[in-house]
Amino acid sequence: MFQNKSSGSAPESLAAPSAPPYAVDAKGLAKTFPGGIEALEHMDLRLGPGELAGIVGPNGSGKSTLLNLLAGALVPTEGTVQVLGGVPGNAVRRRTAYIPQEPSLDPEMTVGETLRLFAVLHGMDPAEAGKRIHSLLAHFDLEAVVSRRVSRCSGGMRQRLHVALGFLPDSDLLLCDEPTQALDPAGKEAFWQFLESRVKRGAGALVTLHDLHEAAERCGRILMMARGRVRADGPPQALIDRHGAWVWKAVLFRPAPDAAGLRRELEAVPEVSAVTLGHTALTLRMAGAGPDDSVLNKILERQGAQAEVYERRRPDLLSVFQGLGIPSVGGETGEAGKGRRAGNGGGGGLRRRSGKKDSGNV
């Protein structure tokens, strides 16, 4: 009925003469849900074997929809997608591992039973499965709870088990949807070690993340998504060099009586490229490290505002989001250029087919 995947290793299957050149090859991929909600808009994506890409973006930007389409859990509305040279679904299921966003476990089963069940479902050889389960239990620190029912495990333990299940079979493509969201540092490290080891052996991996530092540190390639589209794609440093900027932030204890005047004066500073002025917060995007704090403080004083600087941040992925005008994680909002108020470009999340299109630049 099934070939036993575990008998062959991932790199061998990818290195074979008939191996596809891409782990993922999607063209014009789109998904519209009932009610006209467009989760994904005409996306082109290629992921090579041995490539690890992090997908970042606000909630509802289409990250999970993309992974579900690649895992064969959703059918695209438009476009074509090839996964490991085949159509997502039965033919490539045994070579693809998918870690869904929510811990999808049976509370009545024990940790060990869950791992053994999925080893059988993946068609693994019993001896090979035994070794793999032993290794996963050790790395994810689950040995002490192997006989405990899932319902009696802590949330962190459940997340470890949920993630560990994704590493049971040898897969040529790993699709991980926010796998580290509820993991402690040790659990995160175990996840990245397993993932990086698979990637080194030739597997492709797509990982959605909300932690931008983690994404920049771990992934050689970042896909920035907003409103169902990839807005930027490349190595983290290249994205930062292209779209990032120094960010200067201050808390306004007393707002300026003439907010428009303060904005005009700040915009007149040559190094300031964008101004976001709220009732209690002021954020500046700056070319280079920008002017000295004293220069900016003098402007604020002159305009009758009382403020305290709390951050002067080097260019990073968060500033890339802002540079692209994407309302981003951590509550900060994008700013596409001088004089444009935050959030004018609309949200980064799901929208209906008749909704306003994204006007930001890439």
Add this chain to the structure above:
Amino acid sequence: MFDPGWRIFGTICVHTWKKVARRPIVLVFSLVQPLMWMIFFGFLFHRYPVQAGEDAVAYLDFLLPGVCVMTVLFGASQSGTGLIRDLQTGFLKRMLLTPASPAALLAGKVSADVVRLLAQGLVVALMGLALGARLHPRFSALAAALVLTALFALGYASLSCWIALKTRSQETMGVFIQALNMPLFFTSTALVPKRHMPVWLAGIAAANPISAVADGLRFALLRIGEGVPWIQLAAGGACAFALFAVCLAELGKARRL
């Protein structure tokens, strides 16, 4: 050489039984209900002349096969509730996204339920004997009666799973099951022989699959009526596997949205 399909089937069977064993209260209550029916109905109607003369049969004896079928009917109707739990936790979808064949998954789950329901029916029969029922089994007819009971359980459990996959909610499924169970049970010969029914009801009872199962068991256990004809077994098998196929198609849809 192991075949992963059979391994999956066997593993899902064991997994399903373990889940039942871990809910002993549910299992006990599923046996309390038939016990109450036998106590209340059996003794309330103990003077009811089911069959007079030399072949006289006490009502409790007559009732026992009917209550066994009721146990199978009510138990099979609950088969889908586990699927709803697995749908809600995302566990079912995760299983469906593995290379495992949905047919092996569904067959394992439903077969485990059929075996469990037959075992529950046996326990109910033993409880009936303990209450004083007298059986005169005809072992040559028992196999056909049990096969028909198993086919009924397979078909009805598949129907329950199909309703579960369609409704995806315990409450909605409960409404559907209630609407099916009660009319099916009370328009059958589980409680009363056909000849004691009004003509219109006897007509319905003749076409009711529960009547066929109850009558088949009565012939095998009490030597009254007629045995299960081959045509009935064939029709039962066709219906059961058709319902299984319908449920399997729905499970395939749950795999991809």
